[in-house]
Amino acid sequence: MTDNTPSSITSASTRFGWHKPARIEEFKKLLANPTEATTRIIFQGKNTDIPIIRIPIQLPKYRLANGRTVSLQSEYLAKNPKVKQDIFSGDAEMWDAQEAQHGLLLQLASQSDLRKYFEDTTNKQRDPILLTEEGFVLNGNRRLSTWRDLVHSDSSKYDHFRYIDVAIIPHCDEKELDRLEAILQIEKDIKADYTWDAEASMMLAKQKRDGFTNKELGELYGKKENEIEERFDMLSYADDYLRSRGRANMWSEISSDEYAFREIVRSRKKITGSGSQEVFKQAAYTIIDNPDEAGGRAYQTIPAIVDCLDIIKDNLQREFDVKPAAIDANLEDLLGGSTAIGSDNSTDIPLAKEIQKPENAEKTRKIIIEVIESQKQLKKDSKSAHYLRDCCAKAQAILSAAIKDGFHADTKIDGVSTQLEQIETQITKIRQYIETKC
Numbered sequence: 001m002t003d004n005t006p007s008s009i010t011s012a013s014t015r016f017g018w019h020k021p022a023r024i025e026e027f028k029k030l031l032a033n034p035t036e037a038t039t040r041i042i043f044q045g046k047n048t049d050i051p052i053i054r055i056p057i058q059l060p061k062y063r064l065a066n067g068r069t070v071s072l073q074s075e076y077l078a079k080n081p082k083v084k085q086d087i088f089s090g091d092a093e094m095w096d097a098q099e100a101q102h103g104l105l106l107q108l109a110s111q112s113d114l115r116k117y118f119e120d121t122t123n124k125q126r127d128p129i130l131l132t133e134e135g136f137v138l139n140g141n142r143r144l145s146t147w148r149d150l151v152h153s154d155s156s157k158y159d160h161f162r163y164i165d166v167a168i169i170p171h172c173d174e175k176e177l178d179r180l181e182a183i184l185q186i187e188k189d190i191k192a193d194y195t196w197d198a199e200a201s202m203m204l205a206k207q208k209r210d211g212f213t214n215k216e217l218g219e220l221y222g223k224k225e226n227e228i229e230e231r232f233d234m235l236s237y238a239d240d241y242l243r244s245r246g247r248a249n250m251w252s253e254i255s256s257d258e259y260a261f262r263e264i265v266r267s268r269k270k271i272t273g274s275g276s277q278e279v280f281k282q283a284a285y286t287i288i289d290n291p292d293e294a295g296g297r298a299y300q301t302i303p304a305i306v307d308c309l310d311i312i313k314d315n316l317q318r319e320f321d322v323k324p325a326a327i328d329a330n331l332e333d334l335l336g337g338s339t340a341i342g343s344d345n346s347t348d349i350p351l352a353k354e355i356q357k358p359e360n361a362e363k364t365r366k367i368i369i370e371v372i373e374s375q376k377q378l379k380k381d382s383k384s385a386h387y388l389r390d391c392c393a394k395a396q397a398i399l400s401a402a403i404k405d406g407f408h409a410d411t412k413i414d415g416v417s418t419q420l421e422q423i424e425t426q427i428t429k430i431r432q433y434i435e436t437k438c
Contacts, residue, residue: 015148016098017061023135026059027168039128039167042183044176050167052128057148057164060129062101063136064092065174065209067181067202068194071251072104074201078249092136105145115146121157128165130184138169138177139184175210182220196258197251200235203228234261241285244356259299260288267306275348279313280305282352286365294369304372312371313351319367320360322351392430395423 018026034051041048064073073088084090087097109115117123125147129140137144147161155162169180185194194202203217212220214228221228238254238261247253254261264284271277284302291298305312316322324346355364 015058015152016095016102017093017135018059020093020134023059023061024133026055027053027133027135030055031168037165039130041130041167041169041180043170043180044172048170050169052165052167054163055166057144057151057162059135060131060144060166061092061136062098062105062141062144063132063138064088064097064101065205066101066105066137066141067185067206068108068142068198069101069104070201070205071195071198071255072107073101074249075251076100076104101141102145102148105142106149109142109146112142114142115149118143118146118150118161121160124160125164128167130180131166131168132177133168133171138181175212178206178210178212179220185221195251195255196231197235197238197255200231201251204232204235230262230265233265234258237261237264237281241288244285245289254288257288257298260284260291260302263299263302267303270306271309273348275345275352276309276313278352279316279348279355280309282356283312283364283368286355286361287368289361290365293365294372301369301372304375305368308371308375311375312368313345313348315367315371316355316364317347317351319363320351320354322347322354324350388430 017023030053031051034053037052038049039052041050043050077083077085077087083096083100087094087100090097092098106115125143127140129144130138132138144164147158147164150158151161169177172180203212203221206212207214207217214232215225217223218225218228238251238257239248241261242248242250242254264281267284268277268280271280283305284298287294287298287301287305291301294301354360
């Protein structure tokens with residue numbers, strides 16, 4: 001009979017996973033004589049009970065296609081240009097790839113207080129970590145990285161994490177693994193919410209790698225198809241914004257700007273003409289650069305840009321003395337001599353380029369905010385100017401309703417005369433005021 005006790009398992013020479021043959025052999029040995037313990041998952045459309053086995057914490061490897069780390073991986077490469085660019089997309093067995101992924105997972109674990117939770121030695125493993133048949137972690141990457149780091153920092157104190165419970169997922173393709181990962185991510189435990197960009201990047205990566213449609217992704221993650229499309233549009237604008245600022249893939253810098261990029265997507269649809277849309281986009285970007293100057297809430301200012309866009313464009317054109325763009329002669333002939341395309345002004349594209357310049361950002365932002373605030377005040381003044389008329393209109397409507405529905409046999413008239421006297425007194429005062437204004 002094979003000895004399945006933890007003490008019989010040979011330790012590996014690496015902290016970040018045994019070599020593949022050793023992993024496979026260990027699984028084969030342990031699963032040949034499984035314990036009665038199992039975990040239940042929804043797999044391939046049905047409930048499936050999977051045996052739980054106990055392995056050394058060094059044995060598994062991190063799954064580099066982990067959805068939570070897609071954005072962080074891009075940012076890691078941007079911050080470390082000397083690192084090979086395929087470190088996360090190449091051979092997942094490599095030490096450097098696993099070590100880098102370990103660091104990213106620890107970063108996520110720290111953000112979600114996962115490390116703090118397990119630093120308390122009374123909090124031990126509760127659910128098994130799910131591994132693929134080759135020993136890569138499908139669910140539990142952050143927990144594994146946390147436990148490894150705790151054991152590495154104090155092996156005596158955290159001796160209870162030297163061996164961990166895992167369950168091996170039956171053989172399946174990557175697309176089925178994606179489906180299972182999605183199901184597990186929707187379930188709530190001590191799991192941190194994704195940042196909006198990480199969620200969108202994860203879904204986009206699955207689409208590119210495994211061919212999911214927007215509709216299929218929506219079904220996987222409990223979202224509508226148009227919500228998936230909107231997320232991808234937001235991610236595209238965020239990517240464009242970061243690149244325009246020379247900060248490509250620095251996703252952590254925009255992780256708190258979800259609502260701002262959502263407003264860009266939704267508001268830009270209300271604008272006709274590619275030139276006007278480009279001016280709006282660049283104007284919105286300048287607000288995201290420094291939302292504090294707009295009251296700290298870019299997502300509230302961005303829709304206001306749409307409402308005031310024509311005035312904003314006029315003011316910006318005067319400030320920067322923008323000249324109309326030169327029209328390509330061949331294009332002009334093709335358009336029958338027209339010098340404008342759609343509803344665009346000939347200065348829109350040059351204006352968008354002008355306000356995109358870093359040296360013009362502060363002045364642009366100031367003009368945008370001044371226009372928005374002045375238009376808000378005009379609306380407020382207009383509302384105040386018509387306040388008397390609006391109140392009289394409401395009073396007249398109420399009295400009309402009283403005449404229409406209040407004249408019947410059961411109507412009580414006690415106190416009505418007193419009310420009418422007060423109304424007549426107020427009407428007299430209003431008439432006197434009107435006479436002074438004539």
